[in-house]
Amino acid sequence: MSDVIVLGAGMVGVSAALHLAMKGRSVVLVDRREPGEETSYGNTGIVEREGYIPVTIPKDPRALLRYALNQAPEANYHLSHLPKVAGWLMQLWSRSNTAGVEAYAADNELLCRHAVPEHRALAAAAGAERYFRQTGWIRLYRSPASFAGAAKLFELCDRYGVAYRVMDADGLAEIEPHLARIMHKAAIWPETDSVSWPAGVTKAYAARFQALGGRFVHGDARSLTRTADGWSVVAGGETVTAREVVVALGPWTGDILAPLGLKFPLIAKRGYHMHFGATGNAVLNHPIVDVEHGFCLTPMEKGIRLTTAVEFADRDAPPTPRQLEQLKPIARALFPLAEERDETPWLGRRPALPDSLPVIGRAPGVAGMWLDFGHGHLGFTQGPISGRLIAEAMTGQTPLVDLRPFRAERFFGG
Numbered sequence: 001m002s003d004v005i006v007l008g009a010g011m012v013g014v015s016a017a018l019h020l021a022m023k024g025r026s027v028v029l030v031d032r033r034e035p036g037e038e039t040s041y042g043n044t045g046i047v048e049r050e051g052y053i054p055v056t057i058p059k060d061p062r063a064l065l066r067y068a069l070n071q072a073p074e075a076n077y078h079l080s081h082l083p084k085v086a087g088w089l090m091q092l093w094s095r096s097n098t099a100g101v102e103a104y105a106a107d108n109e110l111l112c113r114h115a116v117p118e119h120r121a122l123a124a125a126a127g128a129e130r131y132f133r134q135t136g137w138i139r140l141y142r143s144p145a146s147f148a149g150a151a152k153l154f155e156l157c158d159r160y161g162v163a164y165r166v167m168d169a170d171g172l173a174e175i176e177p178h179l180a181r182i183m184h185k186a187a188i189w190p191e192t193d194s195v196s197w198p199a200g201v202t203k204a205y206a207a208r209f210q211a212l213g214g215r216f217v218h219g220d221a222r223s224l225t226r227t228a229d230g231w232s233v234v235a236g237g238e239t240v241t242a243r244e245v246v247v248a249l250g251p252w253t254g255d256i257l258a259p260l261g262l263k264f265p266l267i268a269k270r271g272y273h274m275h276f277g278a279t280g281n282a283v284l285n286h287p288i289v290d291v292e293h294g295f296c297l298t299p300m301e302k303g304i305r306l307t308t309a310v311e312f313a314d315r316d317a318p319p320t321p322r323q324l325e326q327l328k329p330i331a332r333a334l335f336p337l338a339e340e341r342d343e344t345p346w347l348g349r350r351p352a353l354p355d356s357l358p359v360i361g362r363a364p365g366v367a368g369m370w371l372d373f374g375h376g377h378l379g380f381t382q383g384p385i386s387g388r389l390i391a392e393a394m395t396g397q398t399p400l401v402d403l404r405p406f407r408a409e410r411f412f413g414g
């Protein structure tokens with residue numbers, strides 16, 4: 001019997017498994033695919049230092065009308081899906097105000113201040129430094145109004161001591177000469193890292209886990225069964241047993257927890273990517289975010305990756321990459337993108353809870369089960385620190401940060 005089964009080999013589960021292995025626990029990591037092949041595969045690869053502003057529902061009536069008409073490239077939806085997420089959206093709405101943002105920022109700072117150093121430590125141990133770039137990333141503001149809308153982010157960065165630098169069009173042109181000169185302002189966050197292949201990083205951490213003696217096996221997490229003294233799962237053609245289990249299945253976490261009576265308000269906020277070549281000698285030096293249109297362009301090993309914002313649709317509904325189509329001409333007018341390098345757009349699913357914070361800690365009322373999921377827009381960033389925290393909690397150490405904001409009980413009146 002092993003000490004721990006970790007279910008899910010995305011960035012979150014791999015990091016938890018690696019930290020447990022580093023503490024000498026015998027760990028079996030289970031996934032139906034190879035490590036890092038789902039949400040942790042196709043994201044923007046940002047390890048964000050300043051994740052203080054959750055994605056909220058705008059109060060501006062014009063923005064709301066664009067959303068209602070499904071015309072905004074930053075938020076697409078399937079009409080049939082909306083009744084299913086109405087309660088979730090109402091909870092998000094109740095937090096879409098200054099007090100909600102302040103509370104989120106204070107809690108998320110607990111994780112964000114450790115995100116970059118924790119990634120760098122794992123990258124050094126795993127020999128994955130080659131993927132990391134310490135260039136920071138840039139937000140682009142097309143208009144005075146959108147720049148004014150960033151005031152809260154700047155205020156929170158000042159409060160928590162996070163560096164940034166605001167640039168005008170000339171300043172931006174100096175560091176990104178191939179962007180069209182159409183921006184009112186830009187700002188760079190130099191303490192944020194990015195990676196050139198998120199799946200490569202996740203796989204490198206999984207390889208390090210295996211080098212430490214951890215076992216990775218293919219299996220279906222839905223075979224999880226309680227035993228007299230722990231848990232079992234059918235994986236790798238055998239029944240694997242362990243005293244404890246960590247559920248880190250990202251957007252699929254509910255498949256395991258709901259049958260146990262733990263019904264979390266977890267939804268899948270879908271997003272797409274496509275890689276492009278660059279025309280002529282054009283180079284993009286940093287990941288960039290077009291704040292108005294809610295998309296990113298980031299240099300990756302395969303080309304320049306365009307990632308979209310949010311699509312509200314059933315987790316398993318067929319892809320509808322409408323946002324990507326809307327964004328292509330906008331992105332091409334910003335940077336001289338050349339040929340498309342993917343046959344079809346990639347679809348990913350952010351595991352999202354309505355307070356925009358993850359669950360890290362014990363499963364309420366289920367002995368021997370731990371939870372590490374719901375990292376939403378920041379799971380690549382926060383996987384390593386979350387893994388460290390859950391491993392510390394499971395091995396009787398005092399976690400590096402206070403885990404109370406991340407307790408599962410907050411969704412069950414606790």
Ligand SMILES: Cc1cc2nc3c(=O)[nH]c(=O)nc-3n(C[C@H](O)[C@H](O)[C@H](O)COP(=O)(O)OP(=O)(O)OC[C@H]3O[C@@H](n4cnc5c(N)ncnc54)[C@H](O)[C@@H]3O)c2cc1C
Nearest residue numbers: 010012032039040043044046221250271348378379380381
């Ligand atoms: C377009 C886009 C851009 C993003 N950009 C960023 C970014 O720049 N920075 C950032 O921090 N975050 C970003 N994110 C969010 C980030 O990608 C996610 O929060 C993160 O990858 C979640 O990791 P995870 O390990 O929880 O889930 P996943 O990576 O999805 O891992 C879950 C694993 O569970 C496995 N699984 C599911 N069901 C079963 C089963 N029944 N049996 C066995 N295995 C199962 C899956 O195969 C998968 O490997 C982005 C997301 C999207 C969609």
